[in-house]
Amino acid sequence: GAVVSQHPSRVICKSGTSVKIECRSLDFQATTMFWYRQFPKKSLMLMATSNEGSKATYEQGVEKDKFLINHASLTLSTLTVTSAHPEDSSFYICSARPSGGTETQYFGPGTRLLVL
Amino acid sequence: GNSVTQMEGPVTLSEEAFLTINCTYTATGYPSLFWYVQYPGEGLQLLLKATKADDKGSNKGFEATYRKETTSFHLEKGSVQVSDSAVYFCALSSGATNKLIFGTGTLLAVQP
Numbered sequence: 261g262a263v264v265s266q267h268p269s270r271v272i273c274k275s276g277t278s279v280k281i282e283c284r285s286l287d288f289q290a291t292t293m294f295w296y297r298q299f300p301k302k303s304l305m306l307m308a309t310s311n312e313g314s315k316a317t318y319e320q321g322v323e324k325d326k327f328l329i330n331h332a333s334l335t336l337s338t339l340t341v342t343s344a345h346p347e348d349s350s351f352y353i354c355s356a357r358p359s360g361g362t363e364t365q366y367f368g369p370g371t372r373l374l375v376l
Numbered sequence: 377g378n379s380v381t382q383m384e385g386p387v388t389l390s391e392e393a394f395l396t397i398n399c400t401y402t403a404t405g406y407p408s409l410f411w412y413v414q415y416p417g418e419g420l421q422l423l424l425k426a427t428k429a430d431d432k433g434s435n436k437g438f439e440a441t442y443r444k445e446t447t448s449f450h451l452e453k454g455s456v457q458v459s460d461s462a463v464y465f466c467a468l469s470s471g472a473t474n475k476l477i478f479g480t481g482t483l484l485a486v487q488p
Contacts, residue, residue, distance in 0.1 A: 304420075
């Protein structure tokens with residue numbers, strides 16, 4: 261149980277295009293999902309907290325207009341990297357916290373984004 | 377602010393060796409502490425956790441004790457296996473939002 265999927269697992273795009281990454285909780289409902297960015301040999305950095313049916317809460321320094329987050333249902337959150345540039349190349353990881361009060365987060369396998 | 381510091385890797389051990397990965401934290405209040413593991417090509421998985429001082433989390437032969445006096449949560453295993461090779465992340469969550477704050481991760485490589 262408690263499986264989280266991400267799609268795509270890997271994406272290469274041209275500079276200036278937009279890329280959408282999906283995060284799904286497969287066997288549970290998640291009121292809250294989180295989006296992280298992981299740089300090589302670095303820790304995971306929280307980008308934003310996504311709440312179903314409301315606006316995402318972004319961490320300091322994360323551009324809201326560049327990283328659009330939508331959490332339209334209890335099992336799906338999407339992250340859209342708009343007008344991507346090479347510096348946006350990274351490993352993006354989502355997690356989902358089951359509805360009901362638990363603090364445990366379950367992580368997706370990550371999406372590798374390469375912007376050329 | 378809250379932060380997590382863990383030992384840099386890589387840590388290379390022979391099979392059946394004893395493992396310690398150090399983790400210390402800085403936090404206001406009473407955080408919950410976690411160890412996550414990331415196997416090659418997979419997402420992070422919760423390995424163990426402790427929610428209050430002196431609690432010991434354990435799973436798959438790994439254990440860690442929440443030490444408030446030393447603000448530490450060191451990960452230990454008495455006898456590692458090749459299959460334990462992975463990146464291990466120490467993390468804490470605190471406050472109403474329960475946001476996770478991660479350490480930098482420690483790569484463990486176990487050789488047969």
